[in-house]
Amino acid sequence: xxxxxxxxxxxxxxxxxxxxxxxxxxxxxxxxxxxxxxxxxxxxxxxxxxxxxxxxxxxxxxxxxxxxxxxxxxxxxxxxxxxxxxxxxxxxxxxxxxxxxxxxxxxxxxxxxxxxxxxxxxxxxxxxxxxxxxxxxxxxxxxxxxxxxxxxxxxxxxxxxxxxxxxxxxxxxxxxxxxxxxxxxxxxxxxxxxxxxxxxxxxxxxxxxxxxxxxxxxxxxxxxxxxxxxxxxxxxxxxxxxxxxxxxxxxxxxxxxxxxxxxxxxxxxxxxxxxxxxxxxxxxxxxxxxxxxxxxxxxxxxxxxxxxxxxxxxxxxxxxxxxxxxxxxxxxxxxxxxxxxxxxxxxxxxxxxxxxxxxxxxxxxxxxxxxxxxxxxxxxxxxxxxxxxxxxxxxxxxxxxxxxxxxxxxxxxxxxxxxxxxxxxxxxxxxxxxxxxxxxxxxxxxxxxxxxxxxxxxxxxxxxxxxxxxxxxxxxxxxxxxxxxxxxxx
Amino acid sequence: xxxxxxxxxxxxxxxxxxxxxxxxxxxxxxxxxxxxxxxxxxxxxxxxxxxxxxxxxxxxxxxxxxxxxxxxxxxxxxxxxxxxxxxxxxxxxxxxxxxxxxxxxxxxxxxxxxxxxxxxxxxxxxxxxxxxxxxxxxxxxxxxxxxxxxxxxxxxxxxxxxxxxxxxxxxxxxxxxxxxxxxxxxxxxxxxxxxxxxxxxxxxxxxxxxxxxxxxxxxxxxxxxxxxxxxxxxxxxxxxxxxxxxxxxxxxxxxxxxxxxxxxxxxxxxxxxxxxxxxxxxxxxxxxxxxxxxxxxxxxxxxxxxxxxxxxxxxxxxxxxxxxxxxxxxxxxxxxxxxxxxxxxxxxxxxxxxxxxxxxxxxxxxxxxxxxxxxxxxxxxxxxxxxxxxxxxxxxxxxxxxxxxxxxxxxxxxxxxxxxxxxxxxxxxxxxxxxxxxxxxx
Numbered sequence: 051x052x053x054x055x056x057x058x059x060x061x062x063x064x065x066x067x068x069x070x071x072x073x074x075x076x077x078x079x080x081x082x083x084x085x086x087x088x089x090x091x092x093x094x095x096x097x098x099x100x101x102x103x104x105x106x107x108x109x110x111x112x113x114x115x116x117x118x119x120x121x122x123x124x125x126x127x128x129x130x131x132x133x134x135x136x137x138x139x140x141x142x143x144x145x146x147x148x149x150x151x152x153x154x155x156x157x158x159x160x161x162x163x164x165x166x167x168x169x170x171x172x173x174x175x176x177x178x179x180x181x182x183x184x185x186x187x188x189x190x191x192x193x194x195x196x197x198x199x200x201x202x203x204x205x206x207x208x209x210x211x212x213x214x215x216x217x218x219x220x221x222x223x224x225x226x227x228x229x230x231x232x233x234x235x236x237x238x239x240x241x242x243x244x245x246x247x248x249x250x251x252x253x254x255x256x257x258x259x260x261x262x263x264x265x266x267x268x269x270x271x272x273x274x275x276x277x278x279x280x281x282x283x284x285x286x287x288x289x290x291x292x293x294x295x296x297x298x299x300x301x302x303x304x305x306x307x308x309x310x311x312x313x314x315x316x317x318x319x320x321x322x323x324x325x326x327x328x329x330x331x332x333x334x335x336x337x338x339x340x341x342x343x344x345x346x347x348x349x350x351x352x353x354x355x356x357x358x359x360x361x362x363x364x365x366x367x368x369x370x371x372x373x374x375x376x377x378x379x380x381x382x383x384x385x386x387x388x389x390x391x392x393x394x395x396x397x398x399x400x401x402x403x404x405x406x407x408x409x410x411x412x413x414x415x416x417x418x419x420x421x422x423x424x425x426x427x428x429x430x431x432x433x434x435x436x437x438x439x440x441x442x443x444x445x446x447x448x449x450x451x452x453x454x455x456x457x458x459x460x461x462x463x464x465x466x467x468x469x470x471x472x473x474x475x476x477x478x479x480x481x482x483x484x485x486x487x488x489x490x491x492x493x494x495x496x497x498x499x500x501x502x503x504x505x506x507x508x509x510x511x512x513x514x515x516x517x518x519x520x521x522x523x524x525x526x527x528x529x530x531x532x533x534x535x536x537x538x539x540x
Numbered sequence: 541x542x543x544x545x546x547x548x549x550x551x552x553x554x555x556x557x558x559x560x561x562x563x564x565x566x567x568x569x570x571x572x573x574x575x576x577x578x579x580x581x582x583x584x585x586x587x588x589x590x591x592x593x594x595x596x597x598x599x600x601x602x603x604x605x606x607x608x609x610x611x612x613x614x615x616x617x618x619x620x621x622x623x624x625x626x627x628x629x630x631x632x633x634x635x636x637x638x639x640x641x642x643x644x645x646x647x648x649x650x651x652x653x654x655x656x657x658x659x660x661x662x663x664x665x666x667x668x669x670x671x672x673x674x675x676x677x678x679x680x681x682x683x684x685x686x687x688x689x690x691x692x693x694x695x696x697x698x699x700x701x702x703x704x705x706x707x708x709x710x711x712x713x714x715x716x717x718x719x720x721x722x723x724x725x726x727x728x729x730x731x732x733x734x735x736x737x738x739x740x741x742x743x744x745x746x747x748x749x750x751x752x753x754x755x756x757x758x759x760x761x762x763x764x765x766x767x768x769x770x771x772x773x774x775x776x777x778x779x780x781x782x783x784x785x786x787x788x789x790x791x792x793x794x795x796x797x798x799x800x801x802x803x804x805x806x807x808x809x810x811x812x813x814x815x816x817x818x819x820x821x822x823x824x825x826x827x828x829x830x831x832x833x834x835x836x837x838x839x840x841x842x843x844x845x846x847x848x849x850x851x852x853x854x855x856x857x858x859x860x861x862x863x864x865x866x867x868x869x870x871x872x873x874x875x876x877x878x879x880x881x882x883x884x885x886x887x888x889x890x891x892x893x894x895x896x897x898x899x900x901x902x903x904x905x906x907x908x909x910x911x912x913x914x915x916x917x918x919x920x921x922x923x924x925x926x927x928x929x930x931x932x933x934x935x936x937x938x939x940x941x942x943x944x945x946x947x948x949x950x951x952x953x954x955x956x957x958x959x960x961x962x963x964x965x966x967x968x969x970x971x972x973x974x975x976x977x978x979x980x981x982x
Contacts, residue, residue, distance in 0.1 A: 077584070080918060120844045127839035130905045131916035147921070149914050174852050178881020179876065183806060183854055191805040191978070194698040292981065294803040329642070331619060332631035341627065344687030347695050358693070365642060382695045414635050421657050428588055428655075429921045503811035504733045505683035534806075 057258055061452020068241040072438050073257045074249035074430060076384045082147045082431040083165065085264075086368050089238040091218070092139040092211040098230060100181060100218015102238070103137040105231045107177040109239075110135035111143055113168035114159075122159060127135050131156050133163070136368060137216050138355070139405040140275070141442070143368035148432055150251050159261055169228050178226070181217050185539040189215075194329055194382060194482040195360055197291065198301035198502065201538060202480045203355075205289055206305055206375055210280055216375050221540045224464040244363065245441065249434040280305045281468050286525050288479045288493065289473050290486035293535040297382035298489070300392060302399075303375045306469075309444040317467035318353050318376075318414050318456035323422075325398075325405055326351030326378065338520035342511055343503070345383050345391050352377040364426055367435025370442040376472060383534065388483065389499035393521040400474035400521075406465030416456050475524060486532040494525055557739065560892030562947035567925065567940050568762035572770065577752030577938060580765045580863075581885075583923045589661055590927035593652040593668060594934050596753075598745035599722045600864060601783045606731065608717070609689070609724020612645040613732055614742050618652065619643075620672050620677035620737050628907040633667050634861035636660075645722050648864045649935035655924050658759045662768050669772035672747055678682035679693050679736045683973055687730035700801050700976050704810055710869070711797040712812055712972040716788040717749045718867055758923035765918050775799045778782035785865065791970035797974050805978035806854070807878045809885045813892075815869040816937045816961075818862035820945035825862065827953060828869050832858035833908040834900055835891050835959075836871055842891045846873070852880045862936055868972075869965060878977050885973060895962035899955035909950055916947065 058200035059339070076107060093373055094101045110133050113119040126132070131153040136143045142163060148156040189197050207213040217223075248257050258502040282304055309316045327352050331341065335349035354374055356365045378536065383391040407415065427433040427449060445451045483489055498519045507515075559945040598611045621627040634641050643652045657665055677685075696702040705721050713719035725730065754773070756765055791814045816824040836842060836858035846853040855874040861867060870886045875881055922925050930940050973982035 080921065120848050123838045123843075127837065128910040128914070130911045130913075130918055145919055149917050152914065172848075172851075177849065179851065180854055185875075186804070187806045191803060192699045192701075195695060229543040259664045277649070282910035289773050299695075299698075328953075331627075332635060340691070342684070345693070346691035347688055363642065381691065382698070383691070384694070418638050422640065424587060424638065424657065425655055426584065427641050428924065436746070503684075504687065505680040507680070540896060 062505055068269065069086060069151070069261060069419060070441075071221055071247055071257055071261050072245060072247045072434065072441060074437060076254070076430055077152045078248050080147050080248045080249040080431060081150055081153050081248070081252045082145070082312070082434055083369065084143055084145045084431070084434050085158065086141055086242045086245045088141060090138050090140050090142050091214065091216040091240060092277065093273060094214070096275065098226060099214040099224055101230055101234050102142060103175065103217045104174075104177060104181060104223065104226055105234045106137045106142050106144070107181065108169065108231055109164055109167050111172035113170050114162040114439045114488070115166040115168050115362050116162065117159070117170070118170070119173055122163065125159055126156070126371065129156055133160065136366060137427040138369045139212050139216065139366050139368050139371055141499065142534065143369075145431065145435070146248075147190070157260075163398070165264070165266055169232060170227060174228055178223055181223050181494060182220050183496040184217055184298055185191060185215060185220055190535055190538055194293070194295055194299040196357070197538070198299045198453045198480045198482045199357075199377070199379065200289060201289060202301040202303050202377065203375070203479065204420045205478045206240060206303065207280055207373075211275060211277060214372060215539055218327075228462055236268065238271070238273075240268050241265060242270040242272045245248065245428055245438055247438045249430040249534045254265070262299060278306060279373065280308055282473070283529075284475050284477055284531060285476060285479075286479060286523055286527065288481070288530040290530065290532045291480065291482045291485065291535050291538060292486040292532055293482055295484050298385055298481055298483040298511065299382045300380035300389040300395070301377065302380070302395060302477060304473065306353065306374055306376045308471060309371065309374045309449070310439070310448070311445045313473065314467040316452065316459050317464045318471060319419060319452070320412065320415050320456070320459065320464045320470050321402070321472070322351045322353045322376075323405070323419055325402055327357065327418075328352070328365075335395065336397055339380070339394060341370070343394075345387055345394070347381040347394070349381065349395065350377070350379045358454070359437045364432070365431060367439050370439050381469055385413035385485070387501050388481070390501045390519060392479065392481075393499060393523065394518050396474050396523065398519050399472070403468060403472050403474050406460060406468050409461050412461040412464055414483035416459065420456050424451050490530050490532055493523065494527055496523065496525070525539055542543065558682040561944045562913065563940055563943045564572060566922070568766070568941060570769075571952040572749065572765050572774060574774065574776055575748070576769075576773055576776065577753045578766065578769045578941060579753060579755045579934065580760055580762040581755070581926055581930065581940070581976060582762065583926055585923045586624045587925050587971045588597055588655060589658045589756060590655045590924040591653060591668070592927045592931040593662060593672070594755065594931050594936060595650045595746060596648070596751045597636055598648045598650055598722060599724070600717050600718070600722070600785060601746060602717050603783055603785060605911070606728055607735070607738060608720040609737070610738070610742055611650055612722050612724065612940055613686065613689050614739060615643045615645045615650050616673060616689055616924045617677055617682065617739060617743075617910050618671060620675070620681045620685060622674045622676050624670050624674070625667055627638070628806065630667065630671070633663060634901065637664060639664065646935070647718060647722060650780045651931050651935075653928070653931070661760075661765070665768050666772045669776070672752070672773075673776050675743060675747070677683070682739060683733040684738045687733060690729055693723055693726065693799070697780070700799070700805050700808065700978075703799055703801070704808055704976055705975060707797050707799050708810055708812055708868070708967060708972060708974045709976060711795050712814065712868055713788055714867060715786040716787075718863070718865065734929065738804050745779065745781040748781075749763075749773070749776045750778055753938055755927050755929065755930050755934060757927035788866065791967070798977075801976055801978040805976075806880050806976040807875045807876060808975065809873050809881050809888070810886060810974045811888045811892075811962040812972045812974075813869040813965050813967070815860065815867055815965050817864060817866045820937060820942045820949065823953060823957045824961045825860070826949045827958045828860045829912070830908050830950070830953060830958055830967065831895050831962060832860045832906065834904060835895065837911075842887060846884060846887060852876055853884055853895045862932070864936060881975055885975075892962070892966045893947050895958060896966055899959045900956060901949060904954055905953070905958070909953070912950055913947065
């Protein structure tokens with residue numbers, strides 16, 4: 051199936067009036083807002099990477115025409131509401147939940163923040179610093195795992211509108227001006243790009259009022275972004291990030307043409323869950339790497355972008371993308387076991403591609419997902435976010451979509467989708483490590499990488515180790531790069 | 541169901557003489573003869589049930605030298621299976637229930653939590669009862685799991701905040717186990733594979749009904765839950781171990797320490813003061829909670845100054861966690877330039893001093909109280925969140941009623957109470973300051 055551009059899908063749903071509205075009324079005393087603009091980092095012009103994110107930050111963490119940011123914080127404080135802005139490639143969302151008691155007071159401020167931004171230079175200075183420090187310090191300095199994942203995306207999408215971090219590049223952020231931001235806001239924060247989501251115990255007529263208020267935005271036109279399908283590397287492509295660190299963090303992946311609504315999405319969802327359900331024990335990788343061998347804290351697999359996975363168990367909604375990757379996350383391993391761990395992960399991926407799932411594994415994983423999907427939408431705010439994403443992908447509500455498709459799915463379809471979309475020797479590998487020169491040498495030399503244990507292991511594990519320690523990684527010197535961490539995101 | 545529940549809520553409200561309690565759900569509390577306590581909280585979120593099993597043993601119970609980090613290691617071992625449910629079968633049951641399951645360890649307690657569909661209630665309760673009573677693992681499994689714990693230390697070690705916590709506690713405490721973090725000292729973690737026997741002893745001591753509280757929140761009928769828990773957990777044998785937790789000597793500071801971080805990062809300054817233990821009867825701890833809000837939240841004067849106006853720090857916050865024993869009131873600041881570390885530290889200390897010097901304005905205090913009330917209401921966004929919140933408090937006083945009591949204390953708090961607490965705790969002997977600065981760019 052060819053994916054329609056998202057805007058066409060949205061228009062096809064019959065929500066003609068602009069801006070579009072998604073509502074989930076309920077009896078809770080809480081009211082959740084999600085305002086999603088169908089624009090994001092993929093719309094950053096070349097040389098202005100970070101424009102979408104900084105613009106969103108100016109709205110969510112800057113003053114309005116009338117109120118300074120400090121005055122906003124003071125006003126919001128007694129209500130205990132915080133407004134979160136999330137910028138992804140194709141979506142920029144603003145989310146908040148307030149108690150019904152404070153709805154009017156909160157909404158007045160929230161509306162002004164999005165419709166009447168103050169564009170103060172001092173806010174720009176602070177938020178630019180925040181963005182640069184996020185890239186340089188929080189990510190590059192203090193979070194090797196997320197760093198490896200984000201660099202993986204940058205490698206896969208090099209030269210593509212997805213090819214830079216959502217927060218931008220340091221060199222570009224440093225040059226962005228208020229005029230750039232105002233211009234981006236005027237062109238992209240339009241009614242055509244906006245979907246308003248409301249859930250919970252709001253009063254009657256409230257959603258229409260919000261819609262009328264946001265009809266003050268320029269009408270605009272939907273984005274017409276060209277997003278080519280990225281090509282595969284045609285072998286193994288390795289990026290080693292040199293950094294002073296205790297252990298080695300890996301992220302491995304390659305593009306897949308599958309996203310929600312694609313005929314193979316349910317099949318790959320099962321494959322991914324079987325291979326490495328996020329932060330859960332019992333996935334194949336977790337079992338072989340952590341449970342059996344004690345190599346690290348956990349090992350997981352993904353078919354959708356899932357940032358901040360080390361801090362949360364469920365993904366955030368409103369990260370809709372037309373392009374996705376298959377990704378493996380190997381949590382940090384001891385340096386002397388890095389080579390073996392990489393081999394084991396790829397050995398397992400190879401095994402998955404060759405053997406697929408047994409009927410029992412298929413049934414078990416399907417049953418799990420059929421129930422687990424309820425947990426993803428257990429808060430009103432998450433349910434709302436998923437509903438808005440379903441609109442974007444042109445599918446029914448996510449729970450019915452997944453459950454319905456799983457009910458019809460067969461083991462053969464899963465294994466067919468695995469063979470069609472997954473590969474173990476045609477992918478990108480990113481590692482954050484110390485002494486990358488030595489790691490590179492070992493990878494290229496291809497020598498066996500045996501490991502030792504602190505306790506006896508079952509003979510079948512030791513047998514398998516003998517295969518794994520020699521598992522061939524077909525690497526060419528020109529495809530194994532060492533990059534000093536200081537160059538990343540610059 | 542919803543209507544019924546609404547009626548019940550009204551009835552509860554009438555029972556409590558029209559008082560508005562902060563915790564909005566009625567609950568059913570049951571003590572079993574073996575010492576186990578069950579708290580059932582029906583909510584109006586449909587289909588889903590959240591289970592928290594709270595064991596009142598955390599890193600605070602690690603009293604023997606060389607054994608830091610054991611409560612947390614034990615949390616890992618609890619996933620290593622029993623005869624009836626070896627790990628693969630345990631996993632299979634969780635999978636079949638579509639359950640999200642995990643665990644965490646804190647200073648004072650360890651919690652095992654699972655969220656699942658209501659039809660699987662008995663299956664999950666039975667399986668959990670089995671592992672709490674009949675956990676069995678080999679020395680080999682133990683040694684392997686000890687490596688996973690080292691892996692966890694490794695993944696944490698990329699973040700300077702982990703290191704700051706380690707150094708802060710090690711500097712601020714001498715005798716009390718709060719001296720180490722929940723992860724434990726690195727040397728103890730590295731020695732864990734050799735401590736199989738001790739791990740068995742840890743289980744025998746603390747994984748006992750009198751240390752354990754089961755919390756269930758969600759689409760539930762209390763009578764049915766009581767019956768199921770009695771059936772599966774009733775035969776669990778009571779223990780008799782009481783840990784003797786060393787008391788920390790009175791503060792004899794001030795103390796200071798510094799961390800040289802090997803790679804580039806922004807500098808930090810952390811200013812801590814020895815504080816009180818959790819209490820739902822005395823005002824000191826709740827008074828310090830309010831100071832954390834008034835002095836250091838996003839709406840505070842100091843945040844306005846350091847973060848928004850001068851832009852010398854990009855992060856400022858105070859934490860005053862509830863602990864069984866006296867712990868620390870701590871202010872954290874991440875500073876943009878190393879040269880400003882002293883300045884930011886002094887600004888923090890001056891702010892704390894101001895709470896000693898004069899009472900806060902009544903109007904500001906009311907706004908902060910309102911913030912805490914709404915923050916609490918907003919946090920109860922689903923059954924999982926309800927159970928998680930109750931678990932935190934249950935670890936301290938073993939009943940959700942403590943939540944109501946502590947929020948009543950907040951309401952009654954006066955500017956004079958706040959000043960009195962500041963005078964008692966923001967004193968030089970109780971102070972520990974830790975700074976951290978990073979290496980040069982690569």
